[in-house]
Amino acid sequence: MRVLEVSDLVTGFPAGRERIHVIDGVSLYLEAGETLALVGESGCGKSMTALSILRLVPRPGRVEAGKVLLEGRDLLSLAVPDMRNVRGAEISMIFQEPMTSLNPVARVGKQVVEAIRLHEKVGVPAARERTLELFRRAGIPDAEARLDAYPHQLSGGLKQRVMIAMALATRPKVLIADEPTTALDVTIQAQILELLRELKRDFGTAILLITHDIGVVNELADRVAVMYGGRVVEEGDRSQVLGEPAHPYTQGLLRSMPGFATAHERLAEIPGVVPPPAEWPAGCRFDTRCERVLGHCRSEAPAATPVGEGHRVFCHAVASEIGEAP
Amino acid sequence: MSEALLEVSGLRTWFPIRKGVFRSVVGHVRAVDGVDLTVRAGETLALVGESGCGKTTVGRTILGLEPAREGAVRFEGVDLAALAPAELRPYRKEVQIVFQDPMASLDPRMRVREIVAEGMRSFGLGKNEAERTERVAEQLRRVRLDPDAMDRYPHEFSGGQRQRIGIARALAVEPRLLICDEAVSALDVSIQAQILNLLSELQEELGLAYLFITHDLSVVRYLAHEVAVMYLGQIVEHGPTEQIFEDPRHPYTRGLLAAVPSVDPARRSAEPVVLGDVPSPASPPDGCRFHTRCPEVFDRCSREMPEVAVRGDRGCRCFLPRATEA
Ligand SMILES: Nc1ncnc2c1ncn2[C@@H]1O[C@H](COP(=O)(O)OP(=O)(O)OP(=O)(O)O)[C@@H](O)[C@H]1O
Ligand code: SF4
Ligand SMILES: [Mg+2]
Numbered sequence: 001m002r003v004l005e006v007s008d009l010v011t012g013f014p015a016g017r018e019r020i021h022v023i024d025g026v027s028l029y030l031e032a033g034e035t036l037a038l039v040g041e042s043g044c045g046k047s048m049t050a051l052s053i054l055r056l057v058p059r060p061g062r063v064e065a066g067k068v069l070l071e072g073r074d075l076l077s078l079a080v081p082d083m084r085n086v087r088g089a090e091i092s093m094i095f096q097e098p099m100t101s102l103n104p105v106a107r108v109g110k111q112v113v114e115a116i117r118l119h120e121k122v123g124v125p126a127a128r129e130r131t132l133e134l135f136r137r138a139g140i141p142d143a144e145a146r147l148d149a150y151p152h153q154l155s156g157g158l159k160q161r162v163m164i165a166m167a168l169a170t171r172p173k174v175l176i177a178d179e180p181t182t183a184l185d186v187t188i189q190a191q192i193l194e195l196l197r198e199l200k201r202d203f204g205t206a207i208l209l210i211t212h213d214i215g216v217v218n219e220l221a222d223r224v225a226v227m228y229g230g231r232v233v234e235e236g237d238r239s240q241v242l243g244e245p246a247h248p249y250t251q252g253l254l255r256s257m258p259g260f261a262t263a264h265e266r267l268a269e270i271p272g273v274v275p276p277p278a279e280w281p282a283g284c285r286f287d288t289r290c291e292r293v294l295g296h297c298r299s300e301a302p303a304a305t306p307v308g309e310g311h312r313v314f315c316h317a318v319a320s321e322i323g324e325a326p
Numbered sequence: 327m328s329e330a331l332l333e334v335s336g337l338r339t340w341f342p343i344r345k346g347v348f349r350s351v352v353g354h355v356r357a358v359d360g361v362d363l364t365v366r367a368g369e370t371l372a373l374v375g376e377s378g379c380g381k382t383t384v385g386r387t388i389l390g391l392e393p394a395r396e397g398a399v400r401f402e403g404v405d406l407a408a409l410a411p412a413e414l415r416p417y418r419k420e421v422q423i424v425f426q427d428p429m430a431s432l433d434p435r436m437r438v439r440e441i442v443a444e445g446m447r448s449f450g451l452g453k454n455e456a457e458r459t460e461r462v463a464e465q466l467r468r469v470r471l472d473p474d475a476m477d478r479y480p481h482e483f484s485g486g487q488r489q490r491i492g493i494a495r496a497l498a499v500e501p502r503l504l505i506c507d508e509a510v511s512a513l514d515v516s517i518q519a520q521i522l523n524l525l526s527e528l529q530e531e532l533g534l535a536y537l538f539i540t541h542d543l544s545v546v547r548y549l550a551h552e553v554a555v556m557y558l559g560q561i562v563e564h565g566p567t568e569q570i571f572e573d574p575r576h577p578y579t580r581g582l583l584a585a586v587p588s589v590d591p592a593r594r595s596a597e598p599v600v601l602g603d604v605p606s607p608a609s610p611p612d613g614c615r616f617h618t619r620c621p622e623v624f625d626r627c628s629r630e631m632p633e634v635a636v637r638g639d640r641g642c643r644c645f646l647p648r649a650t651e652a
Contacts, residue, residue, distance in 0.1 A: 041514035141602070155603040185376035185541065190585035190598040212514065215544075215587025219596045242591040256519035258548035259589040263567070267523055267548075270516035273484045 002069075003173050003206045004030040004053070004091075009066035011052045020277045022048050022061070024230040025301075030174060035200060035207040037221035037238075039214065041253075043274055045230040046210045050176050053208075054091065055083055071173065089119040092167035096179035098159035101166070102151045109135075109147025112166045119170045134165040139195055157188035164195065168203060178210040193219050214257060218242055223310075226250050229285030230277065231301075236311030246313040249286045284316065292317040330403075331535050332365040332388070332421070332503055337397035339380075339387045343608060355608045357383040359559035361397070362634070365503060368529065370536040372546040372567070374582075375556035376604060381539045384556075385505045388537070389423060390414075419449045422496035426508035428488030432480040438491055439476040442466070445499040465494040468531075469524060486517035490524065497528070507539045522549060543586050547571050552639075555579050558615040559607055565640035575642045575649050577622045614644070622646060 011023035023045050030036050038046045051057050053068050055075065068075040070090060075083060087093075095101060103111055112131040113124060122130075128147070135143035138161040151159055160180065167175055180196070181189040197220065200207060209220055217224055217238070224241040226234040226249065234247040245251045254260060255268035272289045281287050287297040297316050304312045305319040338361075340354040357380045365371045373381050386392045388399050390406070399406045401417050409417070422445070425431040432441055442462045443452070452458035463473035469490040480488055489509065496504055506525070510518045526549065528534055538550060546553055547567060554564040555578065563576035574580045581600030588595040600619050605611055611618050617627040626645055634641045635650045642649035 041516060157603055185604075186543070186585045187376065187581060187598070187600045188603065189587075190596045191601065193587070193596055194598050213587070214515075214589050215596070218589055218591060219587045219594050239591040242589070253515060254589075256516045257544070257589060258519075258522065258542075259544035261548055263548055264526070266526070267519040269519045269523060273486060273517065274514075 001032050002029045003032050003071055004208070005067070005069040006049075006053060007067045007069075009049065009052055009068065010064045011048055011057055011061060012064045013061040015278055019064070021064070022230050022277050023052055026066075026227075026230070026232055028225050028232060028235070030206045030208060032173075032206055033200070033204040034222040035209055035220055037209045037211060037217040037224045038227060039211060039217055039224060040227035041212060041274060043277075044227040046212075046227055047178055048230075049227070050093070050178055050208065050210055053176070054087055054093065056087075085119065088115060088172075089170045090172055091174045091176060092170065092172040093176045093178065094160070094163045094167045094180050096182045098156075098163045099151065101163060102159065104151050107148050107150060108154070108162045109149075112162070112169050115166050116169045131165070131169065134169055135162070137199075138162070138165040138168075139191065140165070155188075156184055157191065160184065160188075160192055161195065164192075164199070168199065168205065171203070172205060174208060175205045176208045176210070179212070180209070181216060182211070182213065189216075196220060214242065214254065215259070226253075229274065229280050231285060231314065233286065233315070234311075234313045236308065240308055240311040244308070244311075246307045246311070246318055247286075247315050248290050248292050248317065252289075252291075284314075290317075294320065328366045328368055330364045331367040331401070332537070333398075333400040333403075334361055334363045334384070334388065335398050335400075337361040337384065337387060337399070338395040339383050339392050340395050353608055355606075356559050356610060357607055358387060359607075359610070361556070361559070361561055363554050363561060363564065365535050365537050366551070367502070367535055368533045369551040370529070370538050370549055372538045372540060372550035372553045373556060374540060374543060374546055374553060376541060376582075378604060378607065379556045380559045380607070381556055382507055385423065385507050385537065385539055388505065389421060390418065415449070419445075419499045420501050421503045421505065422499060422501040423505040423507060424489070424492050424496050424509045426512050428485060428492045428512075429480065431492055432488060432495075434480055437477055437479060438462075438466070441480070441491060442476075442495050442498050445495065449499050451499060461498065462494075465498045468497060468528070469494045484517075485513055486520055489513065489521050493521075493524070493528070497532075502533070503535045503537065505537045505539065508541070509538075510545065511540060511542060518545075525549070543583065544589075555582065558604065558610050560615055560643065561634065561641070562616065562643045563641065569640060575640075575646075575651070576616075576644050577620045577646070578616050581619075581621065 007027045009023055009026045010021055012019040012021045026049055040046055052063050109131055113127040116127040140146050140161050181192050221238045224238055225232045228249050234250045245254055252270040261267050270289055283299045284297045284302050287293045294316050302314045302316045304314055307313050337358055339358040340356050342351040343353045345352045375381055387394050439462050442465050443458050446452050452461050466473045466475055471490050510521050550567045553567050553570045554561045557578050563579045574583055584597045584599045602619050613628040613630055614632055617623045632643050632645050634643045
């Protein structure tokens with residue numbers, strides 16, 4: 001069953017008399033209990049996709065078209081107070097920087113208790129009991145004493161654990177995790193990845209994982225959607241996208257990683273840079289950097305080409321290769 | 327193996343902690359607390375470790391930006407601390423630095439021409455304006471930028487191009503050693519590949535040595551000839567890169583490597599072996615600095631601090647018999 005289904009999402013910002021579509025026709029879905037990783041380099045629209053789903057796009061931007069179905073209900077047409085109830089209860093978020101969601105002057109235990117009581121009719125003692133249980137579950141050592149700590153008294157890793165405890169306090173259907181381990185050291189990251197794996201198993205929460213780190217994708221994701229220039233360019237199972245990438249951008253991205261290269265040998269480069277949204281090409285957005293570019297790449301946006309079970313690629317070159325095959 | 331260019335021995339850099347109205351010193355952050363390392367001519371030594379372990383402070387002390395409390399920094403055998411300011415000048419030019427955040431390290435009000443020429447001027451390179459302009463152009467070509475870039479400002483460039491400008495500035499005084507402090511960490515993978523390739527080419531062309539400070543182990547494996555692993559102000563293990571990755575001996579190095587996410591879709595391997603957080607460098611643990619997190623700790627470790635046991639070209643700061651294997 002699909003808990004979350006986003007289709008043809010368009011989010012735009014005004015630029016002079018025009019509007020620039022920083023999200024341009026993104027479709028994706030999350031099955032119950034699965035983790036979908038949204039990957040891509042900075043500025044490709046990963047976080048803006050999440051903000052659009054949550055209806056938190058900063059002004060003057062706005063979602064201009066599309067559907068966001070949470071268990072069949074379209075979030076984009078909900079009344080504002082109803083949407084507020086969805087956020088934090090049915091969909092929770094964790095961010096790279098825990099302090100964007102933690103109040104620096106309130107004790108962390110109290111913040112989680114309040115988050116629970118905002119969405120559920122429970123007394124303080126019961127909510128506190130549940131918070132303590134969540135802190136233990138999130139691997140916070142000395143959990144009972146930590147309830148009374150202020151955020152600044154906790155290390156980066158502990159703050160991220162508190163964030164995760166808070167995000168799960170309302171038993172959400174979907175957890176959106178935006179670069180949840182990017183600011184952490186690798187030994188702390190390994191602990192948080194392990195925690196997220198356990199929570200996924202025990203709570204069955206579906207996770208939309210936003211990251212630029214292919215290693216984190218590989219460790220956590222079931223499926224992967226690769227974004228470039230405000231669009232999804234490739235989508236499939238983790239092993240398909242990382243093991244048999246078909247889109248020239250995905251291929252280039254993986255080849256340019258030192259982790260795949262032989263020591264001291266020249267790394268494969270993707271030439272050029274991601275252009276700013278105002279300069280995104282009319283057809284395929286990758287055409288300015290692509291080695292396999294064809295004539296009509298410049299003018300037509302490529303449609304989805306299936307290359308395997310559940311594995312789709314948006315590329316004219318791939319489409320024509322497959323079309324030519326018998 | 328080539329000869330030693332820079333040798334650091336017994337280096338200590340402490341920062342005073344001041345309290346009260348009289349700002350009296352109540353303790354010290356022992357950011358660097360007994361570090362030995364050697365950078366060889368034309369080679370790359372990677373200094374790795376988690377945040378706050380003292381990597382940046384090592385670099386800044388070598389550059390003379392922080393006063394060393396103890397220990398020596400030798401360049402081609404000359405102890406820099408023993409030199410008078412006038413004698414020191416020629417050595418200052420030999421070691422230059424490239425920072426993580428190209429935007430923060432380039433003065434936004436200066437044109438690229440002035441940024442690159444700044445160091446030349448202070449070291450008296452280039453007789454007149456025309457000669458300096460020619461040298462600036464040469465540096466820009468060296469980092470594969472169009473010399474026309476000279477008359478533009480940093481904000482007109484992308485992150486990767488700004489990092490090239492930072493490298494051009496460092497190279498303009500013809501150093502023999504570049505300290506790269508997280509120089510590619512803020513860049514997207516495809517841009518990171520371009521800069522890593524550039525650094526390799528420059529090493530080859532100019533015979534440059536690098537002290538490459540980073541927390542990214544896949545980059546280390548790819549480009550370093552030797553590795554020094556740092557924990558709480560000390561080097562815990564050092565040796566040739568392949569040996570350190572194939573046969574890590576220090577429990578911290580092992581834990582660090584185990585924690586690195588795999589990018590191979592055929593396996594998931596990030597494992598939290600080293601648990602908890604790094605203790606504060608203001609009150610490091612007695613005995614082995616790592617004993618509070620070490621999975622192999624035994625009674626001696628909390629009482630005594632292990633010395634670095636050197637065997638051939640490897641060293642390991644640990645009491646386990648493994649540390650001293652040939
Ligand atoms: N000027 C300073 N005054 C006081 N403490 C400092 C100063 N500079 C650094 N420190 C402290 O010294 C320790 C080592 O810091 P350093 O910046 O060298 O670490 P690092 O390994 O470079 O970390 P990162 O990976 O986060 O860059 C830290 O605890 C840091 O807070
Ligand atoms: S000396 Fe002891 S605590 Fe330190 S790393 Fe070795 S085994 Fe671990
Ligand atoms: Mg640093």
